[in-house]
Amino acid sequence: MAKGRILYINQEIIPYSPETEVSYYGRYLPSYIQEQGREIRTFMPRFSYVNERRNQLHEVIRLSGMNLIIDDSDHQLIIKVASIQSARLQVYFIDNEDYFQRKANAFDVDGNLFEDNDERIIFYARGVLETIKKLSWKPDIIHCLGWFAALLPFYVKRTEYKNNPFFNDSKVVLSLFNDEFQGSLVESFLKKLKAEGGTAKDWKIYKEPTYLNLMKAAISYSDAVVVAQEGVNQELIDFAIASKKQVIEYAPFDEQKEKINALYDSLAVIEEE
Numbered sequence: 001m002a003k004g005r006i007l008y009i010n011q012e013i014i015p016y017s018p019e020t021e022v023s024y025y026g027r028y029l030p031s032y033i034q035e036q037g038r039e040i041r042t043f044m045p046r047f048s049y050v051n052e053r054r055n056q057l058h059e060v061i062r063l064s065g066m067n068l069i070i071d072d073s074d075h076q077l078i079i080k081v082a083s084i085q086s087a088r089l090q091v092y093f094i095d096n097e098d099y100f101q102r103k104a105n106a107f108d109v110d111g112n113l114f115e116d117n118d119e120r121i122i123f124y125a126r127g128v129l130e131t132i133k134k135l136s137w138k139p140d141i142i143h144c145l146g147w148f149a150a151l152l153p154f155y156v157k158r159t160e161y162k163n164n165p166f167f168n169d170s171k172v173v174l175s176l177f178n179d180e181f182q183g184s185l186v187e188s189f190l191k192k193l194k195a196e197g198g199t200a201k202d203w204k205i206y207k208e209p210t211y212l213n214l215m216k217a218a219i220s221y222s223d224a225v226v227v228a229q230e231g232v233n234q235e236l237i238d239f240a241i242a243s244k245k246q247v248i249e250y251a252p253f254d255e256q257k258e259k260i261n262a263l264y265d266s267l268a269v270i271e272e273e
Contacts, residue, residue, distance in 0.1 A: 006139065
């Protein structure tokens, strides 16, 4: 039976989100991997469309209350949990009144990016990692799904978290989807990111924070890449190959989930060597 601890950092999960390729993977990949005997933890943002009463979310007081400073402002980290009973799957939600209480996820009613999406993805990344530290749970693999989780590879590999005993040996897997947004995050994103860590070489690609650049950076700091959906921008796939990453090509989910499970084992072998 497979071993190892897998941390999933999702953008969306069925049934809390509408069904998309991203939310489908967020729901069924952790379930499958858990069935293989691995220990998992799975996270998503607590977007306001998540009905707390219907889905029986409740706050975990012992994990909540930390203030995360972003651009010199304090933002309280609230952790909530819910369970998908049929899958025996517990889901952790990252919540904050400033970032996740509006009636949308990443776009306003006109389809434009929210101006503070840069701060929201920073908060999400740090919120997950700080919660894992509080749980005293050391992941072997960190698997990121969706662009909203695209900063996690940077944090794990290029900031102070890389030296933290909970993350210093973790391997990072990135799933690519056809979820490209138009435009870019605000120009001040780079200033905020510099305060988080990294070097001038790291910051260069974030100078123009478009979808492609965010994902190229995420690929750079990942150990393996999964093409999880048809229609993924070929430039990203070519970049992953050129960067000599392990790449799992697109296949239907029932085929790909087995390849992902085997990928986790191959990354563990690499670590042992």
